[in-house]
Amino acid sequence: MSERRTHHPPQSTETSPKRSDARRNTQKILDAAATLFVTSGVDVSVRDVALEAGVGMGTLYRHFPTRADLIVAVYRHQVEACVEAGPALLSSEASPYAALRAWIHLFVEFLTTKHGLAAALQSDKPSFDALHAYFLDRLVPVCAGLVEAAAEAGEIRPDVEALELMWGVGSLCSNSNKELQVNARRLVDLLLTGLRRVAA
Amino acid sequence: MSERRTHHPPQSTETSPKRSDARRNTQKILDAAATLFVTSGVDVSVRDVALEAGVGMGTLYRHFPTRADLIVAVYRHQVEACVEAGPALLSSEASPYAALRAWIHLFVEFLTTKHGLAAALQSDKPSFDALHAYFLDRLVPVCAGLVEAAAEAGEIRPDVEALELMWGVGSLCSNSNKELQVNARRLVDLLLTGLRRVAA
Amino acid sequence: MSERRTHHPPQSTETSPKRSDARRNTQKILDAAATLFVTSGVDVSVRDVALEAGVGMGTLYRHFPTRADLIVAVYRHQVEACVEAGPALLSSEASPYAALRAWIHLFVEFLTTKHGLAAALQSDKPSFDALHAYFLDRLVPVCAGLVEAAAEAGEIRPDVEALELMWGVGSLCSNSNKELQVNARRLVDLLLTGLRRVAA
Amino acid sequence: MSERRTHHPPQSTETSPKRSDARRNTQKILDAAATLFVTSGVDVSVRDVALEAGVGMGTLYRHFPTRADLIVAVYRHQVEACVEAGPALLSSEASPYAALRAWIHLFVEFLTTKHGLAAALQSDKPSFDALHAYFLDRLVPVCAGLVEAAAEAGEIRPDVEALELMWGVGSLCSNSNKELQVNARRLVDLLLTGLRRVAA
DNA sequence: TATGAATGAGCTTTCATTCAT
DNA sequence: TATGAATGAAAGCTCATTCAT
Numbered sequence: 034m035s036e037r038r039t040h041h042p043p044q045s046t047e048t049s050p051k052r053s054d055a056r057r058n059t060q061k062i063l064d065a066a067a068t069l070f071v072t073s074g075v076d077v078s079v080r081d082v083a084l085e086a087g088v089g090m091g092t093l094y095r096h097f098p099t100r101a102d103l104i105v106a107v108y109r110h111q112v113e114a115c116v117e118a119g120p121a122l123l124s125s126e127a128s129p130y131a132a133l134r135a136w137i138h139l140f141v142e143f144l145t146t147k148h149g150l151a152a153a154l155q156s157d158k159p160s161f162d163a164l165h166a167y168f169l170d171r172l173v174p175v176c177a178g179l180v181e182a183a184a185e186a187g188e189i190r191p192d193v194e195a196l197e198l199m200w201g202v203g204s205l206c207s208n209s210n211k212e213l214q215v216n217a218r219r220l221v222d223l224l225l226t227g228l229r230r231v232a233a
Numbered sequence: 234m235s236e237r238r239t240h241h242p243p244q245s246t247e248t249s250p251k252r253s254d255a256r257r258n259t260q261k262i263l264d265a266a267a268t269l270f271v272t273s274g275v276d277v278s279v280r281d282v283a284l285e286a287g288v289g290m291g292t293l294y295r296h297f298p299t300r301a302d303l304i305v306a307v308y309r310h311q312v313e314a315c316v317e318a319g320p321a322l323l324s325s326e327a328s329p330y331a332a333l334r335a336w337i338h339l340f341v342e343f344l345t346t347k348h349g350l351a352a353a354l355q356s357d358k359p360s361f362d363a364l365h366a367y368f369l370d371r372l373v374p375v376c377a378g379l380v381e382a383a384a385e386a387g388e389i390r391p392d393v394e395a396l397e398l399m400w401g402v403g404s405l406c407s408n409s410n411k412e413l414q415v416n417a418r419r420l421v422d423l424l425l426t427g428l429r430r431v432a433a
Numbered sequence: 434m435s436e437r438r439t440h441h442p443p444q445s446t447e448t449s450p451k452r453s454d455a456r457r458n459t460q461k462i463l464d465a466a467a468t469l470f471v472t473s474g475v476d477v478s479v480r481d482v483a484l485e486a487g488v489g490m491g492t493l494y495r496h497f498p499t500r501a502d503l504i505v506a507v508y509r510h511q512v513e514a515c516v517e518a519g520p521a522l523l524s525s526e527a528s529p530y531a532a533l534r535a536w537i538h539l540f541v542e543f544l545t546t547k548h549g550l551a552a553a554l555q556s557d558k559p560s561f562d563a564l565h566a567y568f569l570d571r572l573v574p575v576c577a578g579l580v581e582a583a584a585e586a587g588e589i590r591p592d593v594e595a596l597e598l599m600w601g602v603g604s605l606c607s608n609s610n611k612e613l614q615v616n617a618r619r620l621v622d623l624l625l626t627g628l629r630r631v632a633a
Numbered sequence: 634m635s636e637r638r639t640h641h642p643p644q645s646t647e648t649s650p651k652r653s654d655a656r657r658n659t660q661k662i663l664d665a666a667a668t669l670f671v672t673s674g675v676d677v678s679v680r681d682v683a684l685e686a687g688v689g690m691g692t693l694y695r696h697f698p699t700r701a702d703l704i705v706a707v708y709r710h711q712v713e714a715c716v717e718a719g720p721a722l723l724s725s726e727a728s729p730y731a732a733l734r735a736w737i738h739l740f741v742e743f744l745t746t747k748h749g750l751a752a753a754l755q756s757d758k759p760s761f762d763a764l765h766a767y768f769l770d771r772l773v774p775v776c777a778g779l780v781e782a783a784a785e786a787g788e789i790r791p792d793v794e795a796l797e798l799m800w801g802v803g804s805l806c807s808n809s810n811k812e813l814q815v816n817a818r819r820l821v822d823l824l825l826t827g828l829r830r831v832a833a
Numbered sequence: 834t835a836t837g838a839a840t841g842a843g844c845t846t847t848c849a850t851t852c853a854t
Numbered sequence: 855t856a857t858g859a860a861t862g863a864a865a866g867c868t869c870a871t872t873c874a875t
Contacts (some may be wrong), residue, residue, distance in 0.1 A: 089840040201420040220401040227427030289857035489861040601820040620801040627827030689836035
């Protein structure tokens with residue numbers, strides 16, 4: 034997954050002609066947020082993020098006026114990598130369904146290593162609206178392309194919505210890494226298998 | 234409903250020989266909580282529950298030391314109904330898989346009508362530990378019975394864990410009620426269909 | 434000025450059948466607020482009031498949900514004393530104008546000893562709306578009675594509004610006790626003298 | 634307007650032999666401040682002023698170390714106009730009292746059209762000290778000249794202090810622009826009328 | 834000299850939990 | 855045993871002021 038492409042950098046964190054110290058702070062905040070998002074979820078207090086980053090609260094607000102801005106920035110690279118992986122897999126994999134399967138696995142890998150992200154994606158708090166918007170806008174079309182290709186190839190049932198599928202995958206990923214030995218990947222595979230035939 | 238088993242009676246509402254006024258308070262609190270859980274989810278503030286019940290906060294804490302105790306008590310009846318439905322469905326349905334499917338649908342119906350419950354079930358906050366424990370202890374064995382029967386009948390793949398399946402179902406139910414038209418039932422059906430064959 | 438009458442106690446601080454400790458806290462908060470209002474104005478931070486009173490912030494909010502509630506409570510006694518003094522002075526003084534004059538002096542005495550109150554009365558911050566409302570509702574009618582009596586007696590010009598007069602008096606009182614030797618009483622006397630004849 | 638006196642030139646805009654770009658910045662800031670003072674009062678945030686002026690915050694602070702310095706500079710012209718109007722009115726008006734009255738009206742006009750200025754003039758925050766100093770140093774002597782002339786002419790009572798009078802006028806102007814129909818001009822007229830005779 | 838990023842104390846408000854009554 | 859008043863930490867956010875660039 035190439036992380037450094039800038040095909041779609043709506044708010045690139047590295048291209049702005051900022052002062053170097055400001056850029057450094059932006060990065061410090063992103064790193065701190067990434068860390069804390071893993072351990073405490075994306076609901077983590079802004080004060081804690083600022084502390085972890087070693088910057089003042091005002092600095093955090095200057096760089097990321099809303100919580101959604103911060104979350105989007107933290108995960109932008111990975112999201113864009115997923116976006117790009119869709120068409121690529123369609124070319125490289127043996128069949129559309131294989132491509133869809135591989136792409137979903139990529140997405141699962143992403144979500145499950147970012148603990149709390151999946152949960153945040155499903156929060157209905159208004160402060161997360163921009164987060165939904167970004168993820169759905171970017172990823173659903175890609176997923177839809179794969180789903181349609183597989184459907185047209187007759188590999189999966191024809192009545193599956195990409196949004197619904199992604200939502201399901203996100204749900205399965207949002208709560209799996211506990212002491213219980215529940216494995217998101219296995220569950221998602223069940224879902225993917227379920228796509229292949231009409232309900233029994 | 235006969236309280237056949239007493240494996241986990243965190244706060245039995247009928248077996249303890251309490252004073253009648255204490256029992257009355259317990260019931261008032263349960264009624265209030267049930268009402269508020271519907272409208273505001275299981276995260277509703279304890280103060281609101283006490284107010285609705287018309288009791289003091291200390292009384293609420295005396296009867297239900299943790300939020301999990303309260304949730305468990307509120308949903309005990311329904312959980313036990315699920316427990317009993319398992320064997321019953323195995324007898325009444327046409328096949329073990331049909332019974333499993335019907336039972337899961339029962340569980341989905343339960344979870345999706347209790348706003349916030351599924352999410353609480355997957356919370357990793359320590360105050361919810363007792364909630365996990367109760368649900369899993371009561372329901373997983375029942376689910377396992379159905380899964381095993383279906384596996385032995387050759388209707389589903391043999392390597393499925395009941396805990397994992399229930400966890401997946403719970404996940405799919407915890408985040409479906411948005412303006413997005415995502416339907417937990419449809420997703421769960423996908424999962425159930427996926428059980429039928431080995432992964433492709 | 435009798436401070437303990439309870440003729441008009443819309444929210445008496447002493448008659449509520451509260452627990453004694455709660456009543457004690459109410460009084461501690463009122464005392465603290467009165468003190469801090471003098472030194473820091475009624476804009477003083479709620480945290481400071483709680484600290485000065487030796488109570489938690491939640492306690493302060495329990496007793497006085499809005500800042501206006503606190504201010505009104507602090508000054509209620511004196512306002513009500515002013516309300517009662519109006520008719521009394523009309524009876525006891527030699528003429529309506531003398532009564533008006535005496536009443537205004539009473540009001541000046543009140544305002545000038547409560548530094549910051551006059552200023553707050555003229556703030557246009559929404560949080561002070563209830564304060565305006567209370568003061569104007571209670572005092573303007575009383576003042577109007579005195580003004581009308583004096584006007585009917587031909588002692589003052591007939592075109593004076595009580596609200597305007599009180600507002601002027603309030604203004605003159607709001608900023609007089611600096612190191613500058615400006616005396617609100619003298620200025621108010623000028624205003625009262627100015628009432629007696631038409632403008633020259 | 635000739636800058637005849639240099640008693641208190643906290644930040645002269647024209648006498649210092651500054652570099653031309655610095656002078657340009659000074660002017661940009663003054664223009665921005667004048668604009669924002671009208672719309673948002675003199676309490677407007679310094680950041681907003683800097684933004685409006687198109688300069689950095691450091692530049693603003695360099696030119697006007699305190700808020701008072703900025704306010705003084707913005708209103709210098711009008712204050713000096715008042716200063717010059719005093720003797721002029723004494724010559725042109727029919728009597729010293731008429732001159733005093735006209736001059737006070739000039740001052741009222743000035744204050745009431747500058748939202749928040751009158752209030753700032755009466756603030757006891759240290760950052761406004763320079764503001765008091767400037768206004769009083771410049772205007773009180775002028776007012777005193779008019780008051781003395783009127784007193785010597787026997788038109789007003791002899792015991793009136795110019796400082797006190799101005800303070801009263803300032804107070805009456807500081808809080809009149811509400812939805813309440815309180816008119817500073819009318820109240821000031823009452824004060825001026827009150828000057829004419831001894832207290833009754 | 835000019836910039837504006839950074840600071841961080843400050844604000845109001847909420848709420849799970851405790852404990853004096 | 856029941857009450858609900860009291861607690862106080864925590865939250866998000868703002869803004870006057872400083873200082874590295």
